[in-house]
Amino acid sequence: MDIIFHHPTFNSQQWIEGLHQKLPEATVRQWLPGDNQPADYALVWHPPVEMLSGRSTLKGVFALGAGVDSILSQLQKHPEMLPKGVPLFRLEDTGMALQMQEYAVSQVLHWFRRFDDYQALKQQAKWEPLEDYRREDFTIGVLGAGVLGGKVAESLAAWGFPVRCWSRSKKDYLGITSYAGAEQLGQFLSGTRVLINLLPNTPQTVGIINSELLNKLADNSYVMNLARGVHLVEDDLLAALDSGKVKGAMLDVFAKEPLPQNSLLWKHPRIAITPHLAAVTRPEEAMTYIAKTIRQIENKESPSGQVSLDNGY
Numbered sequence: 001m002d003i004i005f006h007h008p009t010f011n012s013q014q015w016i017e018g019l020h021q022k023l024p025e026a027t028v029r030q031w032l033p034g035d036n037q038p039a040d041y042a043l044v045w046h047p048p049v050e051m052l053s054g055r056s057t058l059k060g061v062f063a064l065g066a067g068v069d070s071i072l073s074q075l076q077k078h079p080e081m082l083p084k085g086v087p088l089f090r091l092e093d094t095g096m097a098l099q100m101q102e103y104a105v106s107q108v109l110h111w112f113r114r115f116d117d118y119q120a121l122k123q124q125a126k127w128e129p130l131e132d133y134r135r136e137d138f139t140i141g142v143l144g145a146g147v148l149g150g151k152v153a154e155s156l157a158a159w160g161f162p163v164r165c166w167s168r169s170k171k172d173y174l175g176i177t178s179y180a181g182a183e184q185l186g187q188f189l190s191g192t193r194v195l196i197n198l199l200p201n202t203p204q205t206v207g208i209i210n211s212e213l214l215n216k217l218a219d220n221s222y223v224m225n226l227a228r229g230v231h232l233v234e235d236d237l238l239a240a241l242d243s244g245k246v247k248g249a250m251l252d253v254f255a256k257e258p259l260p261q262n263s264l265l266w267k268h269p270r271i272a273i274t275p276h277l278a279a280v281t282r283p284e285e286a287m288t289y290i291a292k293t294i295r296q297i298e299n300k301e302s303p304s305g306q307v308s309l310d311n312g313y
């Protein structure tokens with residue numbers, strides 16, 4: 001079995017050795033320009049078109065991340081990149097859900113305990129106890145309740161917050177109210193105090209967090225974007241912060257990355273920023289998942305994690 005690997009920043013040697021340990025029968029090599037030798041599987045992130053095009057004997061392509069929007073947009077321009085019938089897989093959780101939980105829970109608690117307000121008071125050297133927020137006034141709404149959103153919702157419910165989620169179809173997470181489809185988006189937003197975005201980037205979700213949506217949230221709401229920058233209309237968020245509708249935002253992803261130096265988001269006192277690392281690929285867990293999936297494909301079983309090219313995620 002031959003596996004080719006390409007990632008612009010990962011340590012290729014670590015992956016080649018790690019995969020070989022998990023799949024001793026496989027020969028794993030870093031793909032280099034000009035390599036058109038046979039391959040059964042390809043592990044990729046931002047792959048050059050020539051790496052995959054024409055490889056009709058591939059049994060699977062693995063994206064080395066959870067979001068496949070960049071690969072799918074490359075495919076739009078170069079459909080020959082994924083030969084017909086070759087399944088595309090993405091990383092399902094592989095250690096990312098825990099990272100997302102850490103990120104979301106710590107920030108929700110930060111807002112809930114009013115550390116943002118106390119930080120502002122500290123700047124003025126003011127000793128001023130504020131009224132506590134109540135959990136019942138702190139409903140959390142998770143946009144996109146899939147592998148990561150579902151786990152984030154569950155971890156916040158465990159802290160006693162009222163939690164709801166919104167996705168394409170209804171979910172059955174314990175203690176979490178589930179809303180589905182465009183017709184229930186308004187209901188989901190009404191009364192939501194903290195909005196956490198974990199949707200995939202598809203034509204249906206681009207720009208979803210705009211003025212119209214933000215105006216439907218509870219007053220003094222908070223916004224956390226952990227999915228993709230294109231989901232959020234940055235100017236609409238700034239307007240909602242300035243009008244007082246939104247009290248604070250925590251952003252991990254941006255329409256343009258790295259976030260340009262002249263972006264107004266950097267300067268806004270009520271916006272916190274991290275550089276797209278809410279959940280990163282953990283090599284060990286990712287390789288375990290990929291090796292397991294390859295074995296399932298070889299055994300003619302149907303593994304999970306296959307991207308639906310029709311749905312776009």
Ligand SMILES: NC(=O)c1ccc[n+]([C@@H]2O[C@H](COP(=O)([O-])OP(=O)(O)OC[C@H]3O[C@@H](n4cnc5c(N)ncnc54)[C@H](O)[C@@H]3O)[C@@H](O)[C@H]2O)c1
Pocket residue numbers: 066067068091092093096143144145146147148149166167168169181198199200201202204205226227228252253276277278279280313
């Ligand atoms: N910031 C980071 O570091 C980071 C890390 C990993 C993933 N992500 C992002 O998180 C996203 C979610 O990952 P996941 O593994 O949970 O994906 P997933 O496919 O398991 O879940 C997606 C959810 O969104 C819902 N959805 C999709 N389209 C919808 C629509 N039009 N309307 C309503 N609901 C819709 C689906 O029903 C599903 O519940 C990824 O696509 C990626 O962009 C970001």
Ligand SMILES: O=C(O)[C@H](O)CO
Pocket residue numbers: 064065066067068279280281
């Ligand atoms: O989707 C992912 O895995 C991360 O956001 C890295 O792009």
